[in-house]
Amino acid sequence: MSYKDVWILGEQEEGQVKLVSYELLKRGRALADKLGVDLIAIILGKKIGKNGIRELIYRGADKIIIVEDPALEFFLPEPYVNTIEDLVNKYKPEIFIASATTTGRTVAPALAIKCNAGLTADCTGLDIEDRTGNLIQTRPAIGGNILATIKTPNHRPQMATVRPHSNKPLESDSLRTAEVIYETVDPVRLKSRVKRLEFKKNEEEGGNIQDAEIIIAGGKGFKKDDNFKMVHDIAAILNGAVGATRDAVDLGWATYPHQIGLSGKTVSPKLYIAAGISGSVQHLAGIKTSETIIAINNDPEAQIFHVADFGIVGDLFEILPLFKQKLQALKKGQETEEIQGA
Ligand SMILES: Cc1cc2nc3c(=O)[nH]c(=O)nc-3n(C[C@H](O)[C@H](O)[C@H](O)COP(=O)(O)OP(=O)(O)OC[C@H]3O[C@@H](n4cnc5c(N)ncnc54)[C@H](O)[C@@H]3O)c2cc1C
Structure with a gap:
């Protein structure tokens, strides 16, 4: 099976789909349309709210892959990365993009290592090269003085993170439909050496x-x-x-x-x-x-x-x-x- 489709990593908090997921869909939609492939949103959690799933469809996803398990309620690196690795190995996406949030910044490099893929972090622009269909990843380099264009021609998936809030989501279109797939994961893959003890909101001045x-x-x-x-x-x-x-x-x-x-x-x-x-x-x-x-x-x-x-x-x-x-x-x-x- 060859690598195909564009994936975005959706994020949730208490089952509510987060805004960054819709922002990524807009980026992914443009890439999928140019390649003529499906745009797939994957999302992990204990239980994902129906409204959020609907909005993922309305805002651009052709397919949604959901993994629900109590072990995925909160972001923990090992269960998240293992679950996504299994999905990537099963479905073989050509492009995988995540938001440069704490979750995305942690998942994407770990996943890239496991998949022997490259990763361009903090992209400001993503496009498809006409001649090759490769992902063109643009990000500031050398102290922000130049914009570097990075390609990953030899490895799949091509992986990138983009800054949260660096683009608006697409308008919600309630006429859109999509396939929703619920996947399960081997419990062994959900084991974590890291325990979540408590969560403290960022009360730091300027945090919001x-x-x-x-x-x-x-x-x-x-x-x-x-x-x-x-x-x-x-x-x-x-x-x-x-x-x-x-x-x-x-x-x-x-x-x-x-x-x-x-x-x-x-x-x-x-x-x-x-x-x-x-x-x-x-x-x-x-x-x-x-x-x-x-x-x-x-x-x-x-x-x-x-x-x-x-x-x-x-x-x-x-x-x-x-x-x-x-x-x-x-x-x-x-x-x-x-x-x-x-
Ligand atoms: C790798 C790297 C990363 C960087 N990251 C960031 C970053 O994240 N964010 C960031 O902001 N910068 C960043 N910088 C710094 C950036 O290059 C600029 O130095 C900085 O943004 C300039 O800040 P400023 O506009 O406050 O100061 P200045 O460029 O000095 O501008 C001050 C302005 O105030 C105006 N002014 C002066 N007096 C008055 C007055 N009385 N009334 C009205 N206007 C007045 C002046 O005309 C001037 O335009 C980065 C630089 C590098 C190399």
Whole structure:
């Protein structure tokens, strides 16, 4: 049996399919269509919710392979990697992509070793080479200064991880149908030397930045630590999160969990406000999929204006206090209306 089809590794938490699974389906769909093969989502868990399975179908999967077992309730490297290895050996996918989440980053390298395959981590682009049908994997290299194109012509599956939130999912199409296959796995393969003792949510400051709908981020234009407080104040009024460039983090104005970009987090908020940020390629790598970007910079030539939907050329020390005042007034107005309406 020769290698065929494109697989994505779906992820779940408490049986609910996670957003990264739908994001991967969009990447996988484009590849499968170009190759004229099926797009298959695999997902492991104790019990996968029906709504999530439906959404996997509606958002691009032609086939879904599900393995349900109490031992797969939470991600543990050995049972997950063994289970997926058995599936790969049985079905022989040509391409296997996972999200660069903790799960994906752990499963993919271990699986690549077991399958004697290559792996390109943290890809920003995936495509199919016209002439050969090989997977073209693009990722920043040499400190983000070049984009490297990597191919795996001699081994299968061709494996890659892509950054979570680096693309949006496809629209949900309720007319789509797919085959759903339930697989079982040999209990011996589910043994784990690692035990899950407890789970603590990441309460670290800035930990939720990737889920935020609004982010206001600051860069070196803030000049000093004290001034960066403005970013926190405005984020609080907007119920948003605080982001920062690497320079702002290096200067100690924000902590690393707030860093956005190539060596920080990739975010995809509805609104991204970038103040005093020049728009380096490394920073832009983390904000590309934001729905709307507003940039405030006193240099009209700043790179950030090339990606911004709205640009304000001016001094952030004049603009942000006015913005803050306006937001406070709006918020007060809303609260008064709510009290009067009650
Ligand atoms: C391997 C590698 C990985 C990296 N990873 C990241 C990363 O993950 N994230 C990241 O952000 N960077 C990253 N960098 C660093 C990146 O190259 C830039 O150095 C950084 O993004 C610049 O940060 P900045 O925009 O805050 O500073 P600057 O580039 O110095 O820009 C400051 C901006 O503020 C503006 N400004 C100044 N005063 C005012 C004012 N009063 N009002 C309005 N605007 C003003 C200026 O016009 C300027 O455009 C990485 C670099 C390398 C080599």
